[in-house]
Amino acid sequence: MSAEAPLIHARGLVKQFGTLRAVDGVDFDVQRGEAFGFLGPNGAGKSSTMRMIGCVSPPSGGTLRILGLDPVADGPAIRGRLGVVPQADTLDNELTVQENLVIYGRYFGLSRAEVRRRAAELLDFVQLGERAASKVEPLSGGMKRRLTIARALVNEPELLLLDEPTTGLDPQARHLVWDRLFRLKQRGATLVLTTHYMDEAEQLCDRLVIMDRGRIAEEGSPLDLIRRLSTREVVELRFAGEPPQVDPALFDGAVARVESLPDRLLLYTEDGDALVPVAHERLHPQSVLVRRSTLEDVFLRLTGRTLVD
Amino acid sequence: MGAYALRAFEYWLVVYRRVWRGTVMTSLLNPILYLTALGIGLGKIVNSGGGATLGMPYLDFVAPGMLAATAMQVASVEASFPVRGAIKWNRQYYAMLATPLRIPDLVAGHLAYVAARVAVSAVLYLAAITAFGAVHSPLALLGIPLCVLIGVAFAAPISAVSAYAEDEVFNPLFRFVVTPMFLFSGSFFPVTRLPHGLREVAYATPLWHGVDLMRGLTLGTATLGWSLVHAAYLAAWIVAGVAVARWAYRKRLVT
Numbered sequence: 379m380s381a382e383a384p385l386i387h388a389r390g391l392v393k394q395f396g397t398l399r400a401v402d403g404v405d406f407d408v409q410r411g412e413a414f415g416f417l418g419p420n421g422a423g424k425s426s427t428m429r430m431i432g433c434v435s436p437p438s439g440g441t442l443r444i445l446g447l448d449p450v451a452d453g454p455a456i457r458g459r460l461g462v463v464p465q466a467d468t469l470d471n472e473l474t475v476q477e478n479l480v481i482y483g484r485y486f487g488l489s490r491a492e493v494r495r496r497a498a499e500l501l502d503f504v505q506l507g508e509r510a511a512s513k514v515e516p517l518s519g520g521m522k523r524r525l526t527i528a529r530a531l532v533n534e535p536e537l538l539l540l541d542e543p544t545t546g547l548d549p550q551a552r553h554l555v556w557d558r559l560f561r562l563k564q565r566g567a568t569l570v571l572t573t574h575y576m577d578e579a580e581q582l583c584d585r586l587v588i589m590d591r592g593r594i595a596e597e598g599s600p601l602d603l604i605r606r607l608s609t610r611e612v613v614e615l616r617f618a619g620e621p622p623q624v625d626p627a628l629f630d631g632a633v634a635r636v637e638s639l640p641d642r643l644l645l646y647t648e649d650g651d652a653l654v655p656v657a658h659e660r661l662h663p664q665s666v667l668v669r670r671s672t673l674e675d676v677f678l679r680l681t682g683r684t685l686v687d
Numbered sequence: 688m689g690a691y692a693l694r695a696f697e698y699w700l701v702v703y704r705r706v707w708r709g710t711v712m713t714s715l716l717n718p719i720l721y722l723t724a725l726g727i728g729l730g731k732i733v734n735s736g737g738g739a740t741l742g743m744p745y746l747d748f749v750a751p752g753m754l755a756a757t758a759m760q761v762a763s764v765e766a767s768f769p770v771r772g773a774i775k776w777n778r779q780y781y782a783m784l785a786t787p788l789r790i791p792d793l794v795a796g797h798l799a800y801v802a803a804r805v806a807v808s809a810v811l812y813l814a815a816i817t818a819f820g821a822v823h824s825p826l827a828l829l830g831i832p833l834c835v836l837i838g839v840a841f842a843a844p845i846s847a848v849s850a851y852a853e854d855e856v857f858n859p860l861f862r863f864v865v866t867p868m869f870l871f872s873g874s875f876f877p878v879t880r881l882p883h884g885l886r887e888v889a890y891a892t893p894l895w896h897g898v899d900l901m902r903g904l905t906l907g908t909a910t911l912g913w914s915l916v917h918a919a920y921l922a923a924w925i926v927a928g929v930a931v932a933r934w935a936y937r938k939r940l941v942t
Contacts (some may be wrong), residue, residue, distance in 0.1 A: 395942070434784050435942060454691070454787035468782035472705065481701050485694050485786035533786075 383446055384409050385537050385568055386431060392439035393426040400426040402592035403440065410536075413569040417579040417673060418589035419685050424572035425465060427589075428541045431570065432462050445536065458486060461535030463526050465542045471515040475506060478514055479529055486533040493532065500528035504558055520551025527558060538562065540571040544578060556581055574685050576673035588677055595680045600673055607679050608671035609634050611650035615643040615663035622661065629656060637678055646675070688795050691788050695796025696803075698779060699769075703804065714761075714808035718753065718815035725749050725875070726819060741877070743906070750821035751901040752874030754812050754830060755837055758805050759894050762838030763845050763865050765801045767857050770849035773797075780940055790940065794932045797846060798839055805838030806831060816905070824907025833904065833918075837897035840921040841865075843928025851935035873898045896920045 384407035393401035401423040408414045416424040429435035430442060433449040433456050442449055444456045469478050476497060483493030501507045504524035514522065523543065530538060543559065544552040559582055563569060573579050579586050580600045587594045588603070596603060615621065621643040626633045629645070632653055637644040643663070647653050650668035657666060677685050688696075703710075726746030733745040741748050773779040780793055788796075809831045816822055848856060871881065872894035878886050889895050900917040903909030 432785060434781075454789060457785060458787040460785075462785040464781065464785065466778065468778040468785070470702070470777045470779055470782075472777070473701065477701055481698050482782065482786070484697055485783055485788055487690065487694065487787070 382410055385445055386414075386570065387443040388427075388441065390440035391427070391430065391437055391442055393423070393430060393435065394438040399592055401430070404587075404589070404592075404594045406587055406594065406597070408537075408568065408570055410568055411566050412584045413563050413571070413582050415570075415579045415583035415586035416572040416589050417574070417576065417583075417586050417677070417685070418572075419574055419683070421591075422574075422589040423592040424574075424589055425541055428539055428570070428572050432460060432539055433457050458533065459536045461530035461533065461538040463523075463530045463538070463540040463543055465545065467522050467526060469514045469522060469525060469529075472513065474511055474513055475501065475517070475525055476510040478525065479532060482529045483532040488533070496532055496534075497528075500531055503531075503561075504528040505554070518551065520547050520554060523547060523551070523555055524558065527555070531562075537568045537570065540569065542572055542574070544573075544575065552578075576677070576685060579673055586673075588673075588680060590677075590681045596676070603673060603676045604671050608675040609646040610648045610671060611646075612669055612671055612675060613645040613647060613650045613653050613657055614667040614669065615645065615657060615661060616641065616665045617643070617661075618664050624661065628660060629653065632656070635679070637675075639684065644675070644678075646671070688799055689792065691792040692795035692799065695783055695788055695792050696799040697796075698783070699797060699800030700803075702769075703800070710804070710808065711811065714757075714811040715815060717757065718750075718812045718819075721753055722746065722750060722816060722819045722821070725753070726821065746819065746821050747823065747906065748902070749875060750816040750819065751827075751830070751905040752898045754809065754816060754834065754905075755897040755901040756869050756872070756874045756894065757812055758809060758834035758837040758897065759841050760865065760869065761808050762801050762805050762842040763861070765804055766797075766842035766845035767849050767860065770797065770846045771857075774850060774939060780936075784940060790937050791933055793940075794843075794846070794929060794936055798842055798929070798932075801842040802835045802839055805834050809834035822905045824905060826904040826907055826909060830901055830904050833897065833901055836918060836921045836925070837893065840893045840897075840924035840928065843925050843932050847928065847932040847935040850932065850939045868892050868894045893921055893924045 386408040389405050390403045391401055392399065392403055404427065416427060418424050426435065430437050430449065431444060433444065433453040436450050445459055447456050449456055479497040479500065480490070480493050483496060501510055504527055506521060506525055506528065509517065509521065514525065517525065544555050547555065556578070559569065563582065569582065571582060583600060585599050587597045589595065596607065598606065621638055623638065624636050624643060626636050633645045633647050635646040645653060645657065654666055654668060657663065674685055726749055730745035783793055813827060813830055845860070848860065872878070872889055872892045878889040878895060881889055896917040900909065900914055903914065
């Protein structure tokens with residue numbers, strides 16, 4: 379056998395809401411064991427795609443196969459093998475942490491004894507073991523998100539879907555979530571996530587697609603995308619007033635590309651440090667910062683816009 | 688009801704476990720208060736002034752009416768805010784739909800819970816009116832399944848409204864539908880007292896059919912033919928209500 383059939387297979391996938399084409403003909407495959415990401419700004423069609431994969435939103439067109447099955451005809455069978463972490467929490471605040479987990483396991487038809495056993499393990503895994511008897515209401519956003527992740531694992535899913543898993547969390551809470559997801563990845567779990575944070579995509583995704591306005595703009599590993607579509611380094615210049623208009627030719631081939639943002643000028647180059655004195659001399663910026671290229675730069679190159687406004 | 692619907696039903700039971708004590712108190716206290724005021728207090732005036740028109744003591748008349756009307760009220764409350772909450776506040780319906788559960792399971796699971804909830808309050812209520820001496824036939828035991836029938840006949844269409852309506856709908860629903868039905872569907876006085884026009888409206892309400900049948904059961908005067916007509920009418924409301932509820936749930940939850 380050359381290759382296993384993909385867990386998710388999409389061709390020409392479309393989602394239409396009235397006159398709005400939220401997803402406009404996207405193709406992608408997700409293989410078992412990989413961490414696959416949809417990176418894009420709000421409104422790019424990531425969540426709509428995710429809801430179609432989760433078999434809660436019927437596709438308007440194209441082909442979609444999840445675990446080799448048809449999401450419209452086999453929704454319950456597929457959902458029984460998925461774990462879903464939705465963008466907005468769907469926890470019952472009046473119930474305890476433990477009760478939320480147990481009832482969710484019961485939706486999958488697990489016996490009470492089995493679901494209690496798994497609940498104890500999962501709560502330890504997401505570091506909420508001591509809060510099992512606490513109501514959900516007073517938990518912090520990060521704890522609720524970790525509980526939602528534990529809940530999504532209760533049926534031992536073959537595929538874990540995470541829609542914006544750390545949106546709205548403070549930096550420390552985000553790192554805790556990333557740490558847990560990274561462990562799942564190490565255990566060989568298949569993760570599919572959407573995010574508009576390029577650092578999240580870089581940390582967690584083996585492979586990702588960049589989505590913009592319902593379409594896939596590019597596909598590859600984070601490193602591959604950065605190598606192909608950006609330079610090694612970026613020099614960021616800030617000015618007292620508006621950034622000046624600059625032609626890359628000004629730098630005799632040292633600058634591959636210039637991006638002009640409202641608050642700063644980005645010079646794309648292979649050697650940032652070498653460019654700094656030249657930039658100082660010719661442009662007189664107020665401040666200069668040299669950094670490595672990120673997916674944010676890839677996105678900017680592809681769409682002319684930044685990911686997070 | 689399928690296995691999936693039972694899982695949705697279980698969620699509502701878990702929620703109910705938190706509040707059941709309060710509802711049991713209400714289910715016992717309400718009939719005691721109402722029957723003392725209406726059956727004994729008001730009843731004394733009614734009986735002395737012309738009880739002959741009813742052909743029975745007012746207590747015997749009003750107690751089955753209250754039982755039927757209470758089934759409607761309990762079910763209506765359980766089909767309004769909890770359904771809205773499962774969509775908007777704790778979003779539990781979205782949690783269920785991420786699992787193997789489907790829209791018809793959500794509808795059936797919730798209505799099964801309403802049925803159980805109404806049955807519990809019916810048992811307590813029936814015990815109370817029996818203690819007041821208003822029950823005259825063992826047929827009254829059929830009043831428990833009848834309460835369930837009445838309850839679901841209201842809960843099904845009301846849950847559809849709760850799922851469908853985006854804005855505030857419960858105030859007008861209770862003010863202009865549930866409360867008028869409570870007052871004018873034959874629970875407190877015979878609908879023959881209503882002027883023509885309104886009387887026909889009262890006959891069309893599911894509650895009147897429930898009240899009339901309930902009275903037949905507690906007094907032991909029910910006939911098979913009319914009992915089947917009343918039950919069939921309530922069942923028709925359930926069938927239609929479930930169909931509309933499925934449609935409304937789908938419209939709201941699946942996009």
